[in-house]
Amino acid sequence: MKIKNICCIGAGYVGGPTMSIIAQKNPDINVNVVDVNEDKIAAWNSKNLENLPVYEPGLSNVVKEARGRNLFFSTDINLQIHKAEMIFISVNTPTKTTGEGKGYAADLKFVEECAKQIALASKSDKIVVEKSTVPVRTSEKIKEILKLNNSDVDFQILSNPEFLAEGTAMRDLEIPDRVLIGGEMTNKGKKAIDLLVNIYSSWVPLENILTTNLWSSELSKLTANAFLAQRISSINSLSELCEETGADIEEVSKAIGMDSRIGNSFLKTSVGFGGSCFKKDILNLVYISRSFGLKKVADYWEQILIINKHQRDRFAKKITQCIYNNNLQKKVLMLGWAFKKNTNDTRESAAIYVANNLLKEDIKIDIYDPKVKEHQINFDLLCLNEKFDSTSVNFVNDPFLNIVNYNVITIMTEWDEFKSYDWDKVYRRIKKPAYIFDGRNILDFEKIKKLGFDYTGLGRK
Numbered sequence: 079m080k081i082k083n084i085c086c087i088g089a090g091y092v093g094g095p096t097m098s099i100i101a102q103k104n105p106d107i108n109v110n111v112v113d114v115n116e117d118k119i120a121a122w123n124s125k126n127l128e129n130l131p132v133y134e135p136g137l138s139n140v141v142k143e144a145r146g147r148n149l150f151f152s153t154d155i156n157l158q159i160h161k162a163e164m165i166f167i168s169v170n171t172p173t174k175t176t177g178e179g180k181g182y183a184a185d186l187k188f189v190e191e192c193a194k195q196i197a198l199a200s201k202s203d204k205i206v207v208e209k210s211t212v213p214v215r216t217s218e219k220i221k222e223i224l225k226l227n228n229s230d231v232d233f234q235i236l237s238n239p240e241f242l243a244e245g246t247a248m249r250d251l252e253i254p255d256r257v258l259i260g261g262e263m264t265n266k267g268k269k270a271i272d273l274l275v276n277i278y279s280s281w282v283p284l285e286n287i288l289t290t291n292l293w294s295s296e297l298s299k300l301t302a303n304a305f306l307a308q309r310i311s312s313i314n315s316l317s318e319l320c321e322e323t324g325a326d327i328e329e330v331s332k333a334i335g336m337d338s339r340i341g342n343s344f345l346k347t348s349v350g351f352g353g354s355c356f357k358k359d360i361l362n363l364v365y366i367s368r369s370f371g372l373k374k375v376a377d378y379w380e381q382i383l384i385i386n387k388h389q390r391d392r393f394a395k396k397i398t399q400c401i402y403n404n405n406l407q408k409k410v411l412m413l414g415w416a417f418k419k420n421t422n423d424t425r426e427s428a429a430i431y432v433a434n435n436l437l438k439e440d441i442k443i444d445i446y447d448p449k450v451k452e453h454q455i456n457f458d459l460l461c462l463n464e465k466f467d468s469t470s471v472n473f474v475n476d477p478f479l480n481i482v483n484y485n486v487i488t489i490m491t492e493w494d495e496f497k498s499y500d501w502d503k504v505y506r507r508i509k510k511p512a513y514i515f516d517g518r519n520i521l522d523f524e525k526i527k528k529l530g531f532d533y534t535g536l537g538r539k
């Protein structure tokens with residue numbers, strides 16, 4: 079048997095790009111991506127590829143190649159479930175905001191809804207693939223829901239967590255470090271694993287496709303994110319120590335990263351990690367550990383989040399203190415809103431938290447981001463603080479048009495264009511004294527200081 083029809087429920091940052099690549103690499107398989115959000119599906123189908131709901135370098139070319147050939151986007155969820163032999167669940171799994179585990183546990187209601195819908199719409203055997211990031215043993219729950227709602231067909235559950243990072247998603251999907259597939263160690267389970275391995279093996283070398291049992295696969299995903307985030311909090315905690323001691327965090331980072339046992343990635347200090355997953359996945363890990371009575375384990379992982387918040391707070395505090403101590407006008411120009419470069423995603427971006435702290439001090443903010451729209455910025459601030467006054471922030475299309483009006487610029491996202499600005503020209507026009515707060519350490523601080531700016535980065539003087 080070979081899979082001929084795939085359905086993916088959830089057309090978001092994971093479902094969209096992942097299925098686009100699967101379709102591109104397997105022209106003989108029909109890939110149908112479905113979502114309840116009609117606007118999102120319309121955007122995936124839009125003729126103008128600039129309007130795709132996800133901005134990701136290289137994505138539009140893949141969509142252009144496969145869409146209409148064997149890649150389709152629709153809202154007809156039941157029909158596509160019915161037609162498919164393999165169904166991916168790629169819906170959001172946010173942190174619970176109410177009920178047991180509130181503030182920590184993953185909210186699986188969307189995953190559970192999908193399982194129920196799959197069960198009710200299925201008239202033949204299906205392989206159900208967990209693509210969403212879920213707590214360990216979720217597949218057990220999915221299986222229960224499937225069986226309870228439909229005992230006539232056989233459902234095999236696989237765990238196939240996604241490791242792509244936004245901004246580099248297409249490269250990560252094209253050349254993944256590994257593809258992880260967990261399944262039941264029964265004959266049927268092993269057959270299901272093989273069918274998914276076949277799909278990936280169209281472009282991923284077999285030695286990079288790792289198969290495990292279900293629980294290992296589920297737990298590995300949470301753990302991988304926790305390890306990555308842990309490195310960032312480790313380096314960020316040291317950036318504060320560098321500021322006290324005169325050591326330079328960029329030099330420390332380089333020195334430790336050159337140890338091949340440590341490696342040099344994820345050692346870049348920042349104003350704090352953002353993104354939709356690190357925080358929620360660590361909270362989830364903390365919750366799971368606590369629910370097994372492992373208090374010390376839970377506290378250990380939670381510390382990563384405590385340092386992350388501390389890093390954002392102390393960055394905002396530096397800006398407010400600078401404004402108060404120097405009696406400056408209460409206004410800043412903020413460059414960058416996305417949680418990292420090359421994405422339009424703003425979920426959990428450090429910029430939201432820093433802006434919120436500045437707004438609490440009645441500081442007005444003009445914001446520029448090359449890929450984020452004004453309504454998103456207002457939405458993000460409103461979600462964090464329902465009393466948010468939208469007249470305190472202003473979205474600007476050209477950050478330097480009114481540069482004469484600012485004393486303070488703060489860099490929140492490491493967009494390449496910020497590095498290549500003509501900072502000399504900016505200095506000549508900006509209001510004096512001129513301060514730069516670089517939340518990403520992207521500027522050459524010696525050069526910037528020579529131009530006349532008062533420069534504050536992280537972990538270096």
Ligand code: NAD
Nearest residue numbers: 088089090091092113114115169170171188191210211240
């Ligand atoms: P997203 O919010 O961008 O997309 C999820 C989509 O699912 C939304 O469009 C929503 O409308 C849809 N949806 C929700 N319930 C539905 C239902 N019952 N039927 C149909 N559609 C439904 O989320 P995302 O960033 O793509 O993340 C999805 C999962 O992948 C999460 O579990 C996340 O932790 C994980 N993940 C995300 C990333 C990332 O970089 N964003 C990377 C790896 C893993």
Ligand code: UGA
Nearest residue numbers: 240241242243244310344345346348351352353355417418
């Ligand atoms: C992260 C993981 O890297 C992916 O493997 C995983 O699939 C994904 O989460 C997920 O499960 O959602 P993502 O959040 O998209 O991907 O982006 P990252 O590159 O990991 O960056 C996360 C945050 O950490 C960003 O705000 C980034 O600026 C920050 N970061 C990253 C640092 O501050 N320093 C670094 O050295 C690296």
